[in-house]
Amino acid sequence: MKNVSRRNFMALAAGAAASAAAPSINAQQPTSHQMPMEEAPPLPLRPDEEYVVPDHTLEAKWKIMTLDGVKVKVRTYNGNIPGPLIVAQAGTKLKIRLKNLLTPYDSSAWDSRQMNVPHMLDHTNLHLHGLDVATHIFDPPGTSDCAAPMISIGPNEYKDYTFDIPQDQPPGLRWYHPHAHGATAVQAVSGMAGGVIIKGAIDEVPEIKAAQEFRIVLQDIGLFETDEPHADYAESYEPRQNAMWQTYGSDQYDQYQYPSGSVTIDGKPTNPSQACGFTTGDYHLRFYLANGSPYFRERHNPDNPTAPHSFQLTPAVFKMRPGEVARFRMLNGCSDLMMPIQVENHPMHLLAMDGNNFDHPEVKEYVPNAPQVILAPANRAEFLIKASTKPGKYRILQLAQKAQFLEAAQKTIATIEVEGEPMNMDLPLNLPTLTRYPPISDAEIVRKRRFVFSGLYPGKQNPTVGIDFRINNQLYDEFAIPTTVFLDTCEEWTIEVPDAARGGSEGHPFHIHVNNFEVVSVAGIVPPHRLIQDTIWVAQNTATVIRLRFKQWTGKAVFHCHILPHEDTGMMQNFLIAKTMPVHHHERSIKSLEEKSSQKN
Numbered sequence: 246m247k248n249v250s251r252r253n254f255m256a257l258a259a260g261a262a263a264s265a266a267a268p269s270i271n272a273q274q275p276t277s278h279q280m281p282m283e284e285a286p287p288l289p290l291r292p293d294e295e296y297v298v299p300d301h302t303l304e305a306k307w308k309i310m311t312l313d314g315v316k317v318k319v320r321t322y323n324g325n326i327p328g329p330l331i332v333a334q335a336g337t338k339l340k341i342r343l344k345n346l347l348t349p350y351d352s353s354a355w356d357s358r359q360m361n362v363p364h365m366l367d368h369t370n371l372h373l374h375g376l377d378v379a380t381h382i383f384d385p386p387g388t389s390d391c392a393a394p395m396i397s398i399g400p401n402e403y404k405d406y407t408f409d410i411p412q413d414q415p416p417g418l419r420w421y422h423p424h425a426h427g428a429t430a431v432q433a434v435s436g437m438a439g440g441v442i443i444k445g446a447i448d449e450v451p452e453i454k455a456a457q458e459f460r461i462v463l464q465d466i467g468l469f470e471t472d473e474p475h476a477d478y479a480e481s482y483e484p485r486q487n488a489m490w491q492t493y494g495s496d497q498y499d500q501y502q503y504p505s506g507s508v509t510i511d512g513k514p515t516n517p518s519q520a521c522g523f524t525t526g527d528y529h530l531r532f533y534l535a536n537g538s539p540y541f542r543e544r545h546n547p548d549n550p551t552a553p554h555s556f557q558l559t560p561a562v563f564k565m566r567p568g569e570v571a572r573f574r575m576l577n578g579c580s581d582l583m584m585p586i587q588v589e590n591h592p593m594h595l596l597a598m599d600g601n602n603f604d605h606p607e608v609k610e611y612v613p614n615a616p617q618v619i620l621a622p623a624n625r626a627e628f629l630i631k632a633s634t635k636p637g638k639y640r641i642l643q644l645a646q647k648a649q650f651l652e653a654a655q656k657t658i659a660t661i662e663v664e665g666e667p668m669n670m671d672l673p674l675n676l677p678t679l680t681r682y683p684p685i686s687d688a689e690i691v692r693k694r695r696f697v698f699s700g701l702y703p704g705k706q707n708p709t710v711g712i713d714f715r716i717n718n719q720l721y722d723e724f725a726i727p728t729t730v731f732l733d734t735c736e737e738w739t740i741e742v743p744d745a746a747r748g749g750s751e752g753h754p755f756h757i758h759v760n761n762f763e764v765v766s767v768a769g770i771v772p773p774h775r776l777i778q779d780t781i782w783v784a785q786n787t788a789t790v791i792r793l794r795f796k797q798w799t800g801k802a803v804f805h806c807h808i809l810p811h812e813d814t815g816m817m818q819n820f821l822i823a824k825t826m827p828v829h830h831h832e833r834s835i836k837s838l839e840e841k842s843s844q845k846n
């Protein structure tokens with residue numbers, strides 16, 4: 246891979262694409278849902294709705310901060326990384342105002358027929374990840390119009406969202422992040438994400454109620470040296486439009502003697518000092534953060550770009566007494582990293598995945614170098630740890646893995662320091678039963694589908710990016726609906742990542758909006774206990790089988806790979822949840838034949 250000249254390939258391919266497509270200016274007109282802030286009428290904005298005062302206001306805005314001694318300019322919610330924690334109850338309305346205070350970004354050379362290139366990095370929207378709420382990516386929320394555009398809030402605009410949280414929404418850890426196609430990766434890997442906790446029955450289990458709670462929001466921050474002449478920061482992630490970072494090297498070297506430089510949509514090198522192109526995962530500099538504090542650093546490795554130079558920083562410390570039980574809630578909010586998680590020398594009492602608790606805690610024994618839980622990008626794990634009777638320091642580890650484009654070194658996420666007066670806290674035997682996801686029987690399945698997630702390199706459909714990230718051989722199309730499902734029906738889907746020869750160069754995490762799914766099998770293995778998730782890792786050359794019940798909500802929604810650069814460059818599809826299953830024309834014709842014959846008799 247090292248000798249591949251991506252610039253040469255892209256120069257040819259992107260040049261051809263650019264000459265075939267007429268340039269268009271992307272003029273965004275505010276709609277009634279996106280009012281420029283200075284023109285907004287006083288509250289209440291829309292008297293026909295119950296919207297009065299938002300429960301939470303999220304402001305998307307730049308912030309200059311210092312990470313591990315490096316002055317960086319990042320995108321945030323409300324100036325904080327992670328964004329504010331949102332706590333809500335099932336059966337209530339959650340009102341969130343999203344204000345976009347990001348600065349304008351030039352997308353003038355972007356051809357809007359080519360959706361799967363980074364564009365409109367100054368536009369944003371909001372996704373509540375893992376909540377069973379109405380579809381809210383297309384305008385207006387809940388729409389079933391196949392031509393409905395994605396919600397896109399421009400600089401100095403805002404939008405009021407109202408989410409109806411179902412009464413039977415399982416209590417647990419969920420999260421929010423931007424989902425504007427073409428800008429999701431850049432915004433999220435710049436810091437825009439936060440946790441959502443739904444309170445409920447599990448919080449009242451006496452052994453859990455008695456436990457102190459440690460929340461761990463994990464994020465990554467991708468950075469490049471800035472080329473702004475008078476910048477008061479050293480690194481940021483501000484790719485020029487249609488400029489791609491050349492992971493496999495170039496003629497340009499930065500002050501650290503690392504190759505830099507990007508290509509334009511025409512495949513031409515940009516200004517040699519412009520190091521900041523869109524990347525499909527490799528950055529000049531990347532920090533991994535736990536609750537906003539960096540615990541690990543990676544630097545681009547010009548000699549072996551898929552194995553970044555790695556450096557462990559000082560991780561956070563959680564203090565526990567010997568025999569104490571603590572509740573951990575961990576969110577993998579990273580843009581692309583799959584994390585095999587292990588707590589040193591301690592069994593993990595897993596309570597929930599993706600905010601959906603089990604009937605009883607599942608004990609994952611400690612085995613050196615074996616993960617106790619795997620967190621794909623976007624997954625959450627909630628677990629109890631009963632501290633050892635032996636005082637000491639025990640690491641929470643992300644084990645090394647080579648299942649992705651970039652090799653992931655082992656990282657210490659945090660340290661549990663066991664010290665002080667011993668105690669002997671109890672672990673719960675049972676957990677509350679979830680009612681929203683009754684098991685789906687064979688007889689309920691009305692349709693089986695197969696979706697293949699594959700990457701083609703060099704790309705044929707997406708020459709600007711140079712790699713095609715596809716589902717069933719197609720790139721994302723905002724207005725196509727390849728899949729229609731029906732309310733109150735169940736389906737079984739097989740998500741497949743092929744072998745290397747057929748485009749399975751790495752694993753992909755599958756995520757679907759609106760309804761969580763039941764995991765039937767992973768690589769042919771039936772899980773040891775019932776699993777309800779909204780995201781699942783699908784490893785190279787394996788298939789994962791899931792069952793879905795389309796419940797309560799109709800409308801246009803999406804499923805996609807949760808490696809965000811893959812999603813932004815095409816690995817996403819729309820689907821429609823339609824209200825009633827129509828009578829198939831075959832059944833209609835049989836019925837009319839029967840009617841005709843009965844009339845004759």
Ligand SMILES: [Cu+2]
Pocket residue numbers: 752753754806807808811812816
């Ligand atoms: Cu992917």
